[in-house]
Amino acid sequence: MRVFVTGATGALGRHLVPGLVAAGHEVTATTRSPGKVAGLREAGADPVVVDGLDRDAVIAAVEAAEPEVIVHQMTALADMRSLRRVDQAFAATNELRTRGTDNLLAAAARVGTRRIVAQGHNFVYARTGGPVKTEEDPRDPSPVRSAARAMAAIRYVDETVPRSAREGIVLRYGTFYGQGASEPMLEGVRKRQVPIVGGGTGVWSFIETADAATATQAAIERAAPGAYNIVDSDPAPVAEWLPYLAQVAGAKPPMRMPAWLARPLAGEFVVEQMTNARGSSNEKARKDLGWEPRYPSWREGFRAWVAG
Template sequence: MRVFVAGATGAVGSLLVPMVVEAGHEVTGTSRSLAGRERIRSLAATGMQVDSLDAESLRHAVCAAAPEVVIHQLTDLSGADGAANGRMRREGTRNLVEAAKAAGVSRIVAQSISWAYAPGEGPAEEVVPLDSAAAQPRARMVSAVRTLEETAAELETAVLLRYGLLYGPGTWYASGGAFAAALAGDPSARFLGSTVANDAVSSFVHVADAAGAALAALDWPDGPVNIVDDEPAPAHKWLPALAKTLGVPAPSPVAGRQEWERGALNALARSRGWQPQWSTWRTGFAAQRDIS
């Protein structure tokens, strides 16, 4: 199968490309930088230097690759700029879908998130709607996610991977990353998440398991699917464990959470055969320490 990976040098994409190649597919990947293009080529894939916010360049790249499926792993998180990432979700996704249409592609696997669900008790399944009543600034994020998913769904088959919080190599939660810097009190740390050890429930997924899900989703049915581990957990449980792994001090536990901070369930993904190597953040965090 010919596969086009948009965002092939990001935290997920850099692990995904060799997986897709090893599975026997013909892969074309994009990066905004020349160095990224060369990294893709070193993985036995075709690398293209493309800015996904440049609609014409992206259309040309996708049409030249003539893929059978497009994988959307586009983000703009390096500067911890929520507005820039929202623009990528809106404009980058629009450009990618229009390029796919021009190339005659009918299937897309798109990166979404699992913390945009409406408030409720207990972790969310995919039937829960997105949080249309959210106040700002959360409303801007949810709106961008909704736009991403609705735009992707213009293609005949759109598998929407609602990832949990990504940890592991290349993520904010890696050793030496933005989360550790924020916990350590670095005033220059740029991090969009929370460092409060409260009752807010989150779901995590190791970045390698996220990449594995994108590979598996090449032949999954249409629609959203949560890609999270088996243990949604409140911050007062997972945060001290991660802080210990990273070698930084953990904040004292406090009470309270927002009603939307509920985590998500992975039963649907597991029913399709996805089996995360790290089924819980407990072992995943420890493995991250051992790797580093």
């Protein structure tokens, strides 16, 4: 198939593009940086330099490629170090998830591309009810105020792509880890700058970036329209996974901090994720996509990541 991959040099794209090429797909891969063109070409893709917020340029690039599938992986998170002010940290990504999504949908309509596979997130789920969510569970009606715009942008992709594309697919990824994905978190754990907040009862679902890429490729090739949780098989509370990450990283155990103290220091969003987050089930993706993560648990995945 002819596949148009945006955000192709990101943490996931750097695995996805070579995988698609190896499977025999014709890949057009976009980047905002001319300095990354050579790497995309070496990976076997046809590189295009384009700003996802430039509507005319996006449409022109898609018209030239005539793809059968568009993959929306555009973010601007490479230098993000703090989640204290989420809406500020995610401002550029919010634009890519709203205006950028609209640009890709307009390009798809112009060219007749039926299938769009877009990056979502499991942050979309309500922080009520059971600890592990399926794709049928309700979305969060009341996100944290400091993250309201970021959560609205995630929800925009989640709602707009399935509604507007003829074959719209949203992949609700868990928290990425792996080379190039979560180095600030690992650095913070090693410096004991990532405490367990409250009881550490928030449940997280992780996904290693290469595993996320194989799931994305499976969705490109054979997913029915709709939403899929792309996570490993081991959702776990912060109080379980954070000490383990510190241990395999050779760090001292994480400190503990009450929620009231963490709020002014780390922000309400971080406190909510540490104490009230919900994990996700990957049963639908494993069954419908025929996909199995190489690292079914963050336990073996964290060990491989830290080992480098």
